[in-house]
Amino acid sequence: MTGFLWAAFGILGGFGMAAIGDMVSEEVRDRLDHLPHAILRLAARRLDPALRASLYEEVWLPDLAYHLKGDEARPVTRLYHGICFAVGMLASADRSSRSLNGARPEDNRPSLPDIHEGVANVAQAAKAVFSPLQLDGLGGLEAEISGNRLIVVGEIDLVNVKAFRAALLELGKIPATTLILDIRRVRFMNARSVTMLMDFAATLKPPRRVMVACDTGLARLLNIATTSSERATGQWSIITQ
Amino acid sequence: MQDLDITPKMATVLKIFLEDPDQPRYGFELMKLTGMASGSLYPMLARLEGAGWLTRGKEEIDPHAAGRPPRTNYTITGAAVSASRVQLAALSEHYRPPVIGRLRPQGSTT
Numbered sequence: 445m446t447g448f449l450w451a452a453f454g455i456l457g458g459f460g461m462a463a464i465g466d467m468v469s470e471e472v473r474d475r476l477d478h479l480p481h482a483i484l485r486l487a488a489r490r491l492d493p494a495l496r497a498s499l500y501e502e503v504w505l506p507d508l509a510y511h512l513k514g515d516e517a518r519p520v521t522r523l524y525h526g527i528c529f530a531v532g533m534l535a536s537a538d539r540s541s542r543s544l545n546g547a548r549p550e551d552n553r554p555s556l557p558d559i560h561e562g563v564a565n566v567a568q569a570a571k572a573v574f575s576p577l578q579l580d581g582l583g584g585l586e587a588e589i590s591g592n593r594l595i596v597v598g599e600i601d602l603v604n605v606k607a608f609r610a611a612l613l614e615l616g617k618i619p620a621t622t623l624i625l626d627i628r629r630v631r632f633m634n635a636r637s638v639t640m641l642m643d644f645a646a647t648l649k650p651p652r653r654v655m656v657a658c659d660t661g662l663a664r665l666l667n668i669a670t671t672s673s674e675r676a677t678g679q680w681s682i683i684t685q
Numbered sequence: 686m687q688d689l690d691i692t693p694k695m696a697t698v699l700k701i702f703l704e705d706p707d708q709p710r711y712g713f714e715l716m717k718l719t720g721m722a723s724g725s726l727y728p729m730l731a732r733l734e735g736a737g738w739l740t741r742g743k744e745e746i747d748p749h750a751a752g753r754p755p756r757t758n759y760t761i762t763g764a765a766v767s768a769s770r771v772q773l774a775a776l777s778e779h780y781r782p783p784v785i786g787r788l789r790p791q792g793s794t795t
Contacts, residue, residue, distance in 0.1 A: 507711075510753060529723045531724070533723055599774060
């Protein structure tokens, strides 16, 4: 009889311990889930009060929620990613504040050269007018065709000289007698691109010709690079502004 | 828009924005693509936003259905596209290793 009682107590005790273990585990999991949020709240305290709503509530909290939601099925990974994210924010809260605070008063002050603003306006307002050429991200060239005119912006150097050649080929496809290469907003041309330009002019069958619109600096470069006999063929000419 | 000195880490982030300038990017996505920690990436995004290179948008989700608040996304501005292309080209040129010696055609003796 005594043995039976002990066995019953043992079974009941086992169930009890299992239930308590589950409760403790759930409690710990719940508390640990709040740890990244607690760290993030601590980081938010280091922010400028004026930026707290903008950064903490609109950027950090939704991103942390996304981190935790994405790793929902893996509690340890979720906790690890959440804590890493929050600790990073804690360490960098000062820098984020300074970045936004330091810049805000100057937001409306145009400080870049007109070239960038011009390109932005063109890109936003006249996408249908221009046909952007194939540009690559790193070292890409801003080049657009409008009518019989090829407009190139930026610098033509080692990394984007091939893009310049592609742009010239596009210009050559236009069935007009006079082609215009507008490089007034090009700040630098390397020697290879100058050679390409001359080769391109040489491929045009008269009376087709190319007129190069450029500033005086580039005009000097082009004049130095070509001989008078090449210029005398009349296949290309330079207009300075 | 303010002028910025582009650091190599910033170039990594900008390059992703330039891959598709109209595509809004999220912080979590950028962390994955660049391998950068939140402590490096988010201050940089704040800096780019503060300088007018990036604009903020909101994720279009139903918070109740998704069970989380909508995230903030970032899109590069038109002016920043051209500015960053120019600066990335300059940075690339700056870090290009020097050419040692001259290349000659095979079999050439001079």
